[in-house]
Amino acid sequence: MTSTITPTDEHVTEVEDDTYEFAHGTVMILAWIVFASTAVLFARYGRTIRIGSKDTFLGEKIWFQVHRTVALLATVLTLLGFFFILVQTHGEWVESDEYYRFVHSVLGGIIVCCALVQAWMALFRCHPDGKFRFIYNWLHRLTGLLTFFLSVPTIFVIIADFSTNRTGMIIILSIWSAWVVFIVIVLEVVQCFLQRSLKQINMKNKPELYALREPPFINRNTNTENNDLSVMTPWHYITLVLFLLHFLVSIALAIPLIIIVWQQ
Template identity: 65%
Template sequence: MIMLRIRRDNQAEAQVNTLQNAHGTVMVLVWMVFASTAILFARHGGTIRFGSKEELLGEKNWFQIHRLIDCLTTVATLLGFLLILVETQGTWITSDEGLTFVHSVLGGMIVCCALLQSWMALFRCHPESSLRYIYNWLHRMTGTLAFFLSLPTIFIMVTIFNENRTGVIVILSLWSSWVVFIVIFFGNYSISSKIILEDNE
């Protein structure tokens, strides 16, 4: 009986670890790859002329890529959230668990932002509408907020777990630096392109 109980406990612990690892893998992949790529295409898809003239289903190629990745980001974020809810059996982390609680709060905010983004996209007004700028700013701010919240959320869990902590921190630091570089590079590229177009006119 004792051996059977130990075996069941080990199996339950292994299942919990599997769900935690799956949650972490999904979330890191989504916010390190999908979200940053979606933002890149939204902000600079037309400027870098990636399919800027070709259309797919009535929309520019770069916009369709942005929309597809955005949808994948939301669906995968909900999947990651569901995995950790199953692992905790639907209970929320208590405030006395320190950084883990902070991680859960930031994660909840990110999930809300992802859902809000999809909801706003479904009901966005026509590009020629006089109110379009309101949607543009709300969509931009919500997406940017979710993305930048994901950085401390990921780093917090890396500092909690001891396995391969140094290597993961190095990777995340390099990735964060790369994101900053890409944002600055394409920002300057966009400004330069506008100046060149104005000079040619």
């Protein structure tokens, strides 16, 4: 008995064959639009975050716990996405004549390598008080920013190869790019006001001024400490609200992007 393949069967087979490619796009969108952007923003603007009078959680600074968690999620999803596309292509590299996909694969390969380097540096970083800690700090910062900035053109390039809903994806990604610029500007403004509050505290309690992202010297008198913290509290909560808003906006824009990917 011979079996025949109907057009419906062919369509199902084609969708199944593209499943890993769609999964690749899904996890990469989540990794770089949602988690990586949140990790970068927290590392830059979240260091003075306090909840009430607490600036630590489970023995570590709040900003560090959040940064480490979302950065880890971004790295894991990036590696998972790389695995998915390897399965889809059976381990073969994209041919150079497939221009957009080839450029996307090169940029994506750089991003995966940078993500691995970031993870390796984080695992073997020296003590915060170490003599060469500043080297790690700069390498970690530059590698993270390079990887994040490369993720945007990497997504734009592959969108150019889409046959359907290309305009919709370009619009959504453009909105997200504009949003990142906007939230950075707003957070910079908030940090300026927070810096002013910190300077007021430091001028009152000791002559030396601390850097913006270092904890201020707080007078150990209970009443004075409460007054000092009350000056900064509104800015901490504004920063937290902005972080939450960024996460929600990123999710809201990532969802339609993922839906469009699975409609290809």
